Amino acid sequence: MTNSDIKFQDLKHIWHPCSQMKDYETYPLIPIKKGQGVWLEDFDGNRYIDAISSWWVNLFGHANPYINQKLKEQLDTLEHVIFAGFTHEPAVRLAERLVALTPEGLNKIFFADNGSSAIEVAIKMSFHYFKNKGRIRPTVLSLKNSYHGETIGALSVGDVALYKETYNEILIRSMQVLSPALCDEETALKDLEAVLQKESDHICAFIIEPLVQCAGYMKMYDPSYITKAKALCERYDVHLIADEIAVGFGRTGTLFACEQAGVTPDFMCLSKGLTGGYLPLSVVMTTDDVYQAFYCDYGEGKAFLHSHSYTGNPIACAAANATLDLFENESVIEKNQRLIRSMSEGLARFAELDCVEKIRQRGMIGAFDLKGFAPERRIGMEVYEYALSQGVLLRPLGGSVYFMPPYAITPEELDRVLSVAYEAVKSLRP
Amino acid sequence: MTNSDIKFQDLKHIWHPCSQMKDYETYPLIPIKKGQGVWLEDFDGNRYIDAISSWWVNLFGHANPYINQKLKEQLDTLEHVIFAGFTHEPAVRLAERLVALTPEGLNKIFFADNGSSAIEVAIKMSFHYFKNKGRIRPTVLSLKNSYHGETIGALSVGDVALYKETYNEILIRSMQVLSPALCDEETALKDLEAVLQKESDHICAFIIEPLVQCAGYMKMYDPSYITKAKALCERYDVHLIADEIAVGFGRTGTLFACEQAGVTPDFMCLSKGLTGGYLPLSVVMTTDDVYQAFYCDYGEGKAFLHSHSYTGNPIACAAANATLDLFENESVIEKNQRLIRSMSEGLARFAELDCVEKIRQRGMIGAFDLKGFAPERRIGMEVYEYALSQGVLLRPLGGSVYFMPPYAITPEELDRVLSVAYEAVKSLRP
Numbered sequence: 136m137t138n139s140d141i142k143f144q145d146l147k148h149i150w151h152p153c154s155q156m157k158d159y160e161t162y163p164l165i166p167i168k169k170g171q172g173v174w175l176e177d178f179d180g181n182r183y184i185d186a187i188s189s190w191w192v193n194l195f196g197h198a199n200p201y202i203n204q205k206l207k208e209q210l211d212t213l214e215h216v217i218f219a220g221f222t223h224e225p226a227v228r229l230a231e232r233l234v235a236l237t238p239e240g241l242n243k244i245f246f247a248d249n250g251s252s253a254i255e256v257a258i259k260m261s262f263h264y265f266k267n268k269g270r271i272r273p274t275v276l277s278l279k280n281s282y283h284g285e286t287i288g289a290l291s292v293g294d295v296a297l298y299k300e301t302y303n304e305i306l307i308r309s310m311q312v313l314s315p316a317l318c319d320e321e322t323a324l325k326d327l328e329a330v331l332q333k334e335s336d337h338i339c340a341f342i343i344e345p346l347v348q349c350a351g352y353m354k355m356y357d358p359s360y361i362t363k364a365k366a367l368c369e370r371y372d373v374h375l376i377a378d379e380i381a382v383g384f385g386r387t388g389t390l391f392a393c394e395q396a397g398v399t400p401d402f403m404c405l406s407k408g409l410t411g412g413y414l415p416l417s418v419v420m421t422t423d424d425v426y427q428a429f430y431c432d433y434g435e436g437k438a439f440l441h442s443h444s445y446t447g448n449p450i451a452c453a454a455a456n457a458t459l460d461l462f463e464n465e466s467v468i469e470k471n472q473r474l475i476r477s478m479s480e481g482l483a484r485f486a487e488l489d490c491v492e493k494i495r496q497r498g499m500i501g502a503f504d505l506k507g508f509a510p511e512r513r514i515g516m517e518v519y520e521y522a523l524s525q526g527v528l529l530r531p532l533g534g535s536v537y538f539m540p541p542y543a544i545t546p547e548e549l550d551r552v553l554s555v556a557y558e559a560v561k562s563l564r565p
Numbered sequence: 566m567t568n569s570d571i572k573f574q575d576l577k578h579i580w581h582p583c584s585q586m587k588d589y590e591t592y593p594l595i596p597i598k599k600g601q602g603v604w605l606e607d608f609d610g611n612r613y614i615d616a617i618s619s620w621w622v623n624l625f626g627h628a629n630p631y632i633n634q635k636l637k638e639q640l641d642t643l644e645h646v647i648f649a650g651f652t653h654e655p656a657v658r659l660a661e662r663l664v665a666l667t668p669e670g671l672n673k674i675f676f677a678d679n680g681s682s683a684i685e686v687a688i689k690m691s692f693h694y695f696k697n698k699g700r701i702r703p704t705v706l707s708l709k710n711s712y713h714g715e716t717i718g719a720l721s722v723g724d725v726a727l728y729k730e731t732y733n734e735i736l737i738r739s740m741q742v743l744s745p746a747l748c749d750e751e752t753a754l755k756d757l758e759a760v761l762q763k764e765s766d767h768i769c770a771f772i773i774e775p776l777v778q779c780a781g782y783m784k785m786y787d788p789s790y791i792t793k794a795k796a797l798c799e800r801y802d803v804h805l806i807a808d809e810i811a812v813g814f815g816r817t818g819t820l821f822a823c824e825q826a827g828v829t830p831d832f833m834c835l836s837k838g839l840t841g842g843y844l845p846l847s848v849v850m851t852t853d854d855v856y857q858a859f860y861c862d863y864g865e866g867k868a869f870l871h872s873h874s875y876t877g878n879p880i881a882c883a884a885a886n887a888t889l890d891l892f893e894n895e896s897v898i899e900k901n902q903r904l905i906r907s908m909s910e911g912l913a914r915f916a917e918l919d920c921v922e923k924i925r926q927r928g929m930i931g932a933f934d935l936k937g938f939a940p941e942r943r944i945g946m947e948v949y950e951y952a953l954s955q956g957v958l959l960r961p962l963g964g965s966v967y968f969m970p971p972y973a974i975t976p977e978e979l980d981r982v983l984s985v986a987y988e989a990v991k992s993l994r995p
């Protein structure tokens with residue numbers, strides 16, 4: 136079997152995510168045969184460093200032997216069981232550990248299957264919380280340039296026009312305030328306060344991606360905004376939802392981004408890295424206060440009746456537990472400091488290039504923007520193609536080039552990624 | 566470790582799906598240690614026949630050796646890779662097979678992670694299809710008493726008040742027509758036609774659960790409704806979405822319920838049994854006509870940019886391929902005929918009981934309603950408790966008792982399930 140065989144079969148039937156399928160006439164699909172560590176290998180024997188962690192999910196390398204071992208043990212024991220009325224050890228163990236690791240006060244956990252579903256759960260829970268207390272607050276507040284997923288509720292509270300605009304007529308109400316990633320912090324906070332002052336009677340929650348608006352072109356901001364925004368949410372009695380789906384599990388340097396702000400949100404959504412890049416699983420962590428607003432006799436009709444068939448799937452929970460084992464046993468957060476320094480040094484070089492601006496980094500996420508190119512040129516695709524030809528998987532967001540490698544990458548491999556990106560950018564025709 | 570240990574740890578932190586958590590004071594959580602075939606075993610050594618396939622997902626038994634073997638092989642090869650720009654053999658193979666197995670004309674496949682997400686994809690695609698053709702049709706039509714999932718888009722098009730009503734203020738527009746499961750077919754079709762005649766300019770799609778409204782208390786109807794409804798949809802240029810998430814993969818006797826109506830819907834959503842009960846995965850199958858409405862140069866801005874991080878997850882696809890292997894190699898649909906007859910015979914006995922009405926069956930799904938009990942008594946919970954005490958997991962929906970066992974059940978085990986249910990119902994105090 137060759138790349139060409141698989142590609143041909145694929146394009147007969149498969150509609151790929153986030154793709155204009157016609158693009159595959161120009162930018163060929165790459166069929167991956169196997170993964171090992173940070174490397175992906177196609178059917179023609181070409182190898183690529185996965186410098187974007189396969190859409191920001193992989194942490195400890197592909198086909199990780201330790202995680203594989205744990206999943207095989209789980210398969211032989213219990214692959215799945217209904218999670219209403221029933222429970223199992225992998226979920227219970229994962230719950231205990233996540234409660235211990237996340238900011239103090241997030242004592243309750245609700246399981247779902249993907250990031251979008253976690254956002255939907257948080258929105259429904261927040262709205263329902265106020266309804267259970269006799270208040271109707273149907274609006275979710277979010278930041279401009281935010282991204283929270285693709286299901287209709289999640290899409291409604293995001294603000295990237297590319298994904299959202301088409302669906303305006305089938306979205307629910309939401310409001311956006313200025314993003315601290317796009318203006319100065321004080322201006323952003325003033326805008327937030329002005330909206331809360333005027334509208335908080337209608338707003339159940341304010342949702343943010345702490346520190347990095349990832350799908351929003353990797354725009355970054357400081358933890359102090361989160362600290363102050365949380366204080367404002369408390370003053371106006373509005374929930375804070377921290378969407379740590381992309382930034383959680385060490386991406387920003389700390390295990391969770393909220394830690395840097397010293398904040399406990401009312402809801403924290405986790406997915407992606409939760410299973411180390413293995414399987415879809417998400418959780419919504421919340422407080423005793425939220426939980427108690429639903430806890431009463433069944434007849435009162437206040438229960439949260441959301442469910443997905445595979446809620447709390449034991450195999451996915453086993454992957455998450457194995458991932459947490461690796462964090463613990465290998466002092467990952469500490470060891471990543473070395474990689475963070477390497478990335479920092481590698482990024483600095485890009486300042487030499489005239490077409491590069493806004494070089495930025497938060498922990499294990501580095502990015503810069505390309506300037507001076509017309510949007511219709513789709514300059515990011517030229518970087519994508521060049522990097523692939525050199526054995527590196529990058530996937531710029533528009534004209535924003537970013538690096539979000541698995542933690543299993545070596546400093547030498549990271550140097551290679553940054554050098555290839557440098558050459559890619561340097562070789563762009565003006 | 567005992568049931569009591571795990572339960573205690575669980576209730577400290579876990580918020581279970583579709584649960585009033587206070588109920589667990591009365592109806593204790595059951596911690597499952599392992600699964601094998603149709604049997605679940607708890608930490609105290611009690612064993613239960615999983616007569617509801619763990620929320621309608623399991624087909625070939627828990628910890629199935631064949632599926633396990635295939636998943637272990639996949640783990641050693643490739644656990645996951647980004648599915649935009651990249652592809653892999655398990656997804657390509659699954660796509661080919663599903664196109665061959667589903668009704669003729671469903672040539673394209675889009676992957677998602679759970680049933681709700683599949684419904685969201687179908688809604689967005691249908692709306693977007695018309696928008697790409699210059700028409701704005703923001704309304705989805707569905708049946709009364711329908712259920713399509715819990716994310717906001719999916720919930721909006723459903724009609725079970727228990728799940729939906731609380732969230733009315735944060736739902737998108739939808740309309741419901743009479744269900745053929747709750748009135749005669751002709752009346753239901755007249756209602757559908759009247760609405761289509763008046764409103765089809767605003768309606769992108771009509772969504773149904775073919776043959777059985779599962780979460781809507783296992784209400785059943787005939788395939789002829791689907792055939793005629795499809796003709797009406799064609800006449801008024803409205804898409805038909807077949808939500809076969811619960812009824813697909815042999816539950817109604819045929820591999821897909823739509824087969825019995827001889828119909829190719831414009832969209833078919835599959836999940837649950839797709840992976841044999843192992844892992845969250847869903848697909849939306851659609852036509853070349855729909856696909857082509859999005860296929861053009863990127864600059865035209867018509868692409869379907871929906872995505873989830875784990876779209877097309879290779880491990881989940883491997884589970885689905887192993888499940889299809891079992892269907893093929895073991896002539897499952899044919900062999901199920903024996904079980905269908907056993908269920909039929911077992912169900913007939915319930916006619917003797919005064920408190921039983923509306924005994925019904927579609928293939929491997931059997932159900933009846935309990936009558937004469939006040940809703941606040943929650944009579945289904947009494948059946949649940951009794952059955953558990955006898956080693957059978959049933960989970961009535963309100964006063965509707967149903968059976969949806971894995972196909973791995975033996976006729977003797979199925980007899981046991983039906984006998985326990987019979988004793989449970991017989992022992993109810995009036």
